Amino acid sequence: MLGRINHIAIAVPDLARATATYRDVLGARVSQPQALPEHGVSVVFVELDNTKVELLEPLGADSPIRSFLEKAPTGGMHHICYEVEDILAARDRLKASGLRVLGDGNPKIGAHGKPVLFLHPKDLDGTLVEIEEV
């Protein structure tokens, strides 16, 4: 069911500083920052040869990244996003296996304009997993 890893998301307290580190110190290709107010984040994409890292900074009071950074002010790995071919079929299979889908169970349109769902980290060894239909 799982296809490619679409991205690994890292929550950062200072997006400009993190971007400079990945670009200037680690020598990676980075995008311009994008504000995604509907997702409560500003994001920079770090393009690796086979996948990407997304650096996420909180945007707005209701940002889902804000509480994460309150617990881990330095930042840290936030989630892994896997691609799936059919998100509704994936959701139904996961739910039938006892995994909890976050929210109301209906896919939302994610940061890349594709349907996404998040799975409860307690069901996956403490790892927040996003699935994205591609």
Added chain:
Amino acid sequence: MLGRINHIAIAVPDLARATATYRDVLGARVSQPQALPEHGVSVVFVELDNTKVELLEPLGADSPIRSFLEKAPTGGMHHICYEVEDILAARDRLKASGLRVLGDGNPKIGAHGKPVLFLHPKDLDGTLVEIEEV
């Protein structure tokens, strides 16, 4: 400097259970478990289409995964490994930029038989980064 993401490592409290979840619920290809006593871990490789996830369970009293799981008993994302062409050149560039290399600064032979180094997570937004020469 950074090439491909070689793997994302996830620390898990129960390798057999985690492996079954990735194989049977998430439908991923998984390897047989391998004991790597010199690294203090037992590992299962989850093969995705473009990279892999490594599930790590502590092995032995000195396992570097053990203290991680004491703080996060459910498990969680442990590190990201990036490929580099020349690990000594990468190390020198990173150190010149003020990043801290863990240990004595000399590459060790990692789980794939290649030279590896780890970078201090406080210098990289709370993310433990491994670099591996390929």
